[in-house]
Amino acid sequence: MKITRITDKKVSLRRTIDTGTEEQRKIVQSIISTVRSDGDKALFSYTETFDKVSLSSLKVTEEEFTAAYEELDNELVEIIREAAANIRSFHEKQKRESWFSYNDEGTMLGQKITALDAVGVYVPGGTAAYPSSVLMNVIPAQVAGVKRIVITSPPNQQGTLPAGVLVAAKELGIAEIYKVGGAQAIAALAYGTETIAAVDKIMGPGNIFVALAKREVFGIVDIDMIAGPSEIVVLSDETARANEIAADLLSQAEHDKNSSSILVTTSMNQAEEVKLEVEKQVATLPRKEIAKASVDTYGHIYVTDDLETAIAVVNELAPEHLEVLTENPLAILNDLKHAGAIFLGRYSSEPVGDYFAGPNHVLPTNGTARFSSPLNVDDFMKKSSIISYSEKAFTNNYEKIAKLARLEGLEAHARALEERRK
Ligand SMILES: NC(=O)c1ccc[n+]([C@@H]2O[C@H](COP(=O)([O-])OP(=O)(O)OC[C@H]3O[C@@H](n4cnc5c(N)ncnc54)[C@H](O)[C@@H]3O)[C@@H](O)[C@H]2O)c1
Numbered sequence: 001m002k003i004t005r006i007t008d009k010k011v012s013l014r015r016t017i018d019t020g021t022e023e024q025r026k027i028v029q030s031i032i033s034t035v036r037s038d039g040d041k042a043l044f045s046y047t048e049t050f051d052k053v054s055l056s057s058l059k060v061t062e063e064e065f066t067a068a069y070e071e072l073d074n075e076l077v078e079i080i081r082e083a084a085a086n087i088r089s090f091h092e093k094q095k096r097e098s099w100f101s102y103n104d105e106g107t108m109l110g111q112k113i114t115a116l117d118a119v120g121v122y123v124p125g126g127t128a129a130y131p132s133s134v135l136m137n138v139i140p141a142q143v144a145g146v147k148r149i150v151i152t153s154p155p156n157q158q159g160t161l162p163a164g165v166l167v168a169a170k171e172l173g174i175a176e177i178y179k180v181g182g183a184q185a186i187a188a189l190a191y192g193t194e195t196i197a198a199v200d201k202i203m204g205p206g207n208i209f210v211a212l213a214k215r216e217v218f219g220i221v222d223i224d225m226i227a228g229p230s231e232i233v234v235l236s237d238e239t240a241r242a243n244e245i246a247a248d249l250l251s252q253a254e255h256d257k258n259s260s261s262i263l264v265t266t267s268m269n270q271a272e273e274v275k276l277e278v279e280k281q282v283a284t285l286p287r288k289e290i291a292k293a294s295v296d297t298y299g300h301i302y303v304t305d306d307l308e309t310a311i312a313v314v315n316e317l318a319p320e321h322l323e324v325l326t327e328n329p330l331a332i333l334n335d336l337k338h339a340g341a342i343f344l345g346r347y348s349s350e351p352v353g354d355y356f357a358g359p360n361h362v363l364p365t366n367g368t369a370r371f372s373s374p375l376n377v378d379d380f381m382k383k384s385s386i387i388s389y390s391e392k393a394f395t396n397n398y399e400k401i402a403k404l405a406r407l408e409g410l411e412a413h414a415r416a417l418e419e420r421r422k
């Protein structure tokens with residue numbers, strides 16, 4: 001990991017976002033239009049081409065769920081249940097209610113909150129098939145009150161999905177799971193096929209084909225966000241332990257070659273120790289190739305003269321995950337303006353949040369924590385404004401409103417009001 005000393009608080013450290021190549025965009029457009037015209041037939045055909053497996057049906061069967069439970073330890077099923085309960089309890093606190101207010105004229109104004117009817121959750125395939133992501137996407141949807149929740153995920157070589165994903169889904173009562181991945185899954189969720197009815201919003205991360213497809217269908221349906229590779233920033237002073245910092249940095253580096261792990265510290269000694277620790281620990285990881293590529297390309301240690309400059313660097317990075325390993329993390333919480341999730345102190349290691357604590361692990365990446373928030377219950381709800389004017393309120397105000405309409409040259413608006421006073 002490269003060590004750089006930073007003295008200027010106005011440093012510029014943003015990463016560019018991968019928006020795909022022209023060729024990838026064309027592939028995705030062609031997949032979407034073929035799914036729209038050929039429906040299920042296209043889904044089976046793309047699954048053969050990209051996932052190298054020939055399926056007889058798209059929907060996961062009861063036998064597949066049963067086999068998944070047989071494959072997984074009971075202890076793990078219990079742990080999934082406990083994590084799910086923590087996640088549900090956290091998200092229940094986010095739920096907003098409709099509100100209505102009345103004034104003396106008898107007018108009622110309000111905001112009616114309604115859950116989306118149907119959402120689709122994309123669960124990526126390959127080595128990144130996470131049961132935890134099933135929990136993190138489905139539970140807030142359930143808390144919001146979404147009635148139909150559909151999961152799609154690319155099948156493995158055995159023509160099924162990983163046991164952990166199936167068990168997590170079953171534990172949450174999800175019945176509609178389809179074995180289809182990539183841009184074709186996104187197209188099916190947006191436009192519908194014979195087997196998969198269209199949804200209103202598509203959630204979940206995926207590779208560049210999934211991300212481009214989500215961008216393409218946005219507007220036909222809503223989407224959550226375009227999640228980039230995982231990121232962690234550790235902010236520390238000399239009180240933190242180098243071995244623990246290194247382990248936490250590697251926890252996100254092992255996600256993806258493009259993940260980034262960054263330490264911002266006020267101690268040069270610690271920076272040098274962490275660099276050595278990362279080199280030592282990465283060599284022992286099963287996913288060392290991915291983690292090493294990630295730290296070699298995107299890993300960095302920034303050393304500042306004081307905590308104030310370190311905080312400025314962290315705010316500039318606006319990371320997905322921020323660990324605060326300073327003497328008194330709470331004392332600086334107010335100054336930390338941009339981060340998807342903030343982990344305070346030694347015992348709040350990042351994986352605690354990835355799996356178990358309760359807050360969502362779907363977080364803004366690539367500096368977008370400057371303007372966006374973690375996945376939450378609001379993402380599965382929408383609002384309608386309620387306006388109910390009384391006769392008295394109308395009589396008192398219609399002339400003023402008509403004047404505003406005429407100021408905009410909109411005569412029909414003004415007459416709609418005056419028609420009631422003839
Ligand atoms: N941010 C998060 O929370 C998070 C969590 C999990 C995974 N991820 C990301 O999800 C991604 C998973 O990627 P993945 O590829 O393993 O699984 P994926 O499910 O995203 O993509 C697999 C699908 O890609 C399609 N595909 C592959 N090659 C193609 C090609 N040449 N042309 C057209 N389509 C093609 C196929 O349809 C295949 O089914 C990784 O980038 C990982 O970092 C992010």
Ligand SMILES: N[C@H](CO)Cc1c[nH]c[nH+]1
Binds near residue numbers: 130133354
């Ligand atoms: N850290 C990932 C989000 O950035 C989420 C995850 C799932 N499993 C493990 N981690």
Ligand SMILES: [Zn+2]
Binds near residue numbers: 230251252255354
């Ligand atoms: Zn993680």
